[in-house]
Amino acid sequence: MVDLAPLLSVLGEDVVLVDPDRMAGYRWDRAHDPGAGMPLAVVRAGSTEDVQTAVRFAAEHGLAVVPRGAGSGLSGGSSAVDGCLVVSTERMTRVEVDPVTRTLVAEPGAMNAQVKAAAAEHDLWYPPDPSSYEICSIGGNVATNAGGLCCVKYGVTTDYVLGMTVVLADGTAVELGGPRLKDKAGLSLTKLFVGSEGTLGIVTRVVLRLIPAQRPPATLVATFATLDDATGTVLDITRQMRPSMLEFMDRPTINAVEDLTKMGLDREAAAMLVIQSDEPAGHAGVEIETITAICEKHGATEVFSTDDPEEGEAFVVARRNAIPAVERTGTLLLEDVGVPLPQLGALVDGIAAIAQAQGVTIAVIAHAGDGNTHPLIVFDPADAEMAARAQAAYGEVMTLAIELGGTITGEHGVGRLKKAWLGDQIGEDALELNRRVKQALDPQGILNPGAIF
Amino acid sequence: MVDLAPLLSVLGEDVVLVDPDRMAGYRWDRAHDPGAGMPLAVVRAGSTEDVQTAVRFAAEHGLAVVPRGAGSGLSGGSSAVDGCLVVSTERMTRVEVDPVTRTLVAEPGAMNAQVKAAAAEHDLWYPPDPSSYEICSIGGNVATNAGGLCCVKYGVTTDYVLGMTVVLADGTAVELGGPRLKDKAGLSLTKLFVGSEGTLGIVTRVVLRLIPAQRPPATLVATFATLDDATGTVLDITRQMRPSMLEFMDRPTINAVEDLTKMGLDREAAAMLVIQSDEPAGHAGVEIETITAICEKHGATEVFSTDDPEEGEAFVVARRNAIPAVERTGTLLLEDVGVPLPQLGALVDGIAAIAQAQGVTIAVIAHAGDGNTHPLIVFDPADAEMAARAQAAYGEVMTLAIELGGTITGEHGVGRLKKAWLGDQIGEDALELNRRVKQALDPQGILNPGAIF
Secondary structure: OOOHHHHHHHOOOOOOEOOOOHHHHOOOOOOOOOOOOOOOOEEEEEOOOHHHHHHHHHHOOOEEEEOOOOOOOOOOOOOOOOOEEEOOOOOOOOOEEOOOOOEEEEOOOOEEHHHHHHHOOOEEEEEOOOOOOOOOHHHHHHHHHHOEEEHHHHHHHHHHEEEEEEEOOOOOOOEEEEEOOOOOOOOOOOHHHOOOOOOOOOOEEEEOOEEOOOOOOEEEEEEEHHHHHHHHHHHHHHOOOOEEEEEEEHHHHHHHHHHHHOOOOOOOOEEEEEEEEOOOOHHHHHHHHHHHHHHHHOOEEEEEOOHHHHHHEEEHHHHHHHHHHHHHHOOEEEEOOEOOOHHHHHHHHHHHHHHHHHHEEEEEEEEEOOEEEEEEEEOOOOOOHHHHHHHHHHHHHHHHHHHOOEEEOOOOOOOOHHHHHHHHHHHHHHHHHHHHHHHHHHHOOOEEOOOOO | OOHHHHHHHOOOOEEOOOOOHHHHOOOOOOOOOOOOOOEEEEEOOHHHHHHHHHHHHHHHHHOEEEEEEEOOOOOOOOOOOOOOEEOOOOOOOEEEEEEEOOOEEOOOEEEEHHHHHHHOOOEEEEEOOOOOOOOEEEHHHHHHHHOOOOOHHHHOHHHEEEEEEEEOOOOEEEEEEOOOOOOOOOHHHHHHHHOOOOOOOOOEEEEEEEEEEEOOOEEEEEEEOHHHHHHHHHHHHHHHHHOOOEEEEHHHHHHHHHHHHOOOOOOOOEEEEEEEEEEOOOOHHHHHHHHHHHHHHHHOOOOEOOOOHHHHHHHHHHHHHHHHHHOOOOOEEEOOOOOOOHHHHHHHHHHHHHHHHHHOEEEEEEEEOOOEEEEEEEEOOOOOHHHHHHHHHHHHHHHHHHHHHOOOOOOOOOOOOOHHHHHHHHHHHHHHHHHHHHHHHHOOOOOOOOOOO
């Protein structure tokens, strides 16, 4: 048993939690990984130096370190490991905006919503917007290269990260990049740490690029009698233009959301698209008209559009609430599979076939314009036989995505729950290359062991 | 002396050049590195397999491998090393567009202009646009994470690279990423290879993201009596909006361009800005009006604007021709320093002071909206004393940029000519981290030795 006294003496009892009851809240993320272990201690770091102290202690004693932001991850990337140090950045929440360089410096525990709000005070915008933006931290966003609804036009987290402070596996803190819009000095290490899920280092500070505030969007909602009509519409739109949002919900999702919101959605529709244009006034109208025509060409059963941002936002909120809405009907296994856009229809059809074959409900929502879907597999954990079928479906959906030239994870990360499929997707050579980089940066293998690798 | 017969027998005499006269054209890039060596052979690869054969041969015999695209690099990144294999990708020029996924697959020897033209056939656009776009290869663009004029709104090369085939130091060819708009499977290795200047692997195929064709831009040209007026204008613009181009030329540049083009530029102006807006019709006019007001507020001596794309393009061509125009006045040392935007004025003023102190002309052009400048140091190589002063100025400009919180290279790469300053900028810890990644991927150190590291 490792003696924590030296760590406690430096950081104090308020920072280092060892009481199992107090540590319970730090064992799982939203994936509820059944394999989560019991930490030796939870370090609630308040600074880069605290993180360094914790990592140095772990390196000295060969302890696993599991970095943790807000615990909103969906792939078990921050599930605790038995005997590990959980390093939580929840107390590191400072955010500072520099409107002149249009950059923002954030500590990793700041919520995505807090970052957006700080930018908005200066009429600036940090685009990446996971549906969970009110409860997910920017550190977690960086760790998973998080996406969201606006990515179809505005890109993902890595597109906005200009620099960072990162604590390496030996406790060294390194500054990478900075508030420079172009910087080609040395290897692209900032980009390497984005999306590394805490396996290469712990990010304790990020410099983010901001852009001018988004214009108020116009919104279009369309329903379709068949999945093919909806996916055909998506392809026809993305071929011609760049909407600022292009979201998809299937019938089980529509019904779950309608149960929750009673907003009058068409329960009989096979699919619904929620689309926005943030082009300048006048031109947004033209774009929405074009999209209306495309929807009608593909046999939309209903098309509604509005340039009232509040009215439009109600549909976006409905879409964002899809996961909690479906979660009311059972326990979820959350997928994050993506395909090249022309395969979107085949993916959605294939998922329906898997659901039928396994006898489980799979509700599908999608960032359709990116080809990135979130099939939500619903099951009753008390029914072991059903849970096994849900687990089988979980694997089959990933295998299907790989067969269609797609990915097992578009924006949630591999974490611990998807790693068994990673090699099938990227191949042994690419996996080996991943391992070589991991080995070079964390030779002891103490950083988030079991995640990705 | 290594026996090349086995290499020749596999690849043939048309592919493997050993005649010093024929190899002469493969020793230098546009930086004319005086330290360039004489290759043992030049391999004009026609395929990924050819590159693998060359790299395996080099690995077996411990030969240096210098990858080479079009040889248009500006930092000596493809200067030959004595006894190396130069691996040229000039024959690998295939480009294929998939309009449905809005992606493009290119071999590395394809010119940037060829990639743009192939995309344009489908009303699509590959934005990154180095001034040298007609003579620079997409492989070189990926190796240096090249930028250009449109980056102020549309980002740099890495923002458009979705996947690649890369030949590693042991000759293994690995596929990374693919035509998926979001993909978080494993570490961000695609991003790591972008900008690695041939030191980690040789990219033999890239998958690029395309966006819908750019709208025809409106153009504004403004001249200023002082540098401060011009840089103040830049800051006021970037604070409020995202022009699609925001370029700067100082007086020596204006005069060199006017000597070449006789287009009637104001030779007395201290600085000129060339600005474009590609907002939709109507809205571009509003943006140009706002920019006009900002220019006038900062005392512009003349403001001219046009929504005729051809008339506007003439000014953009003038800006793109700045380097060749200045090159007519002497030999150039090309800089690529960048700073956080608020320091742009201090950088430009400081460069003028360095020019005066060293008694050399330094013409400054800049992608002003990115804070990325290209000071062009003019000297006569026959005058050894002047050449020494030019070299001193070259270092002083980089030191100044570092002091202002900037970078020694925004988009050209470190290559061989800037590496002495890399540690000053990024610090010893970050440099060591660069070395660890290099060591992990190229333990023999055969890939482009002397570049970056």
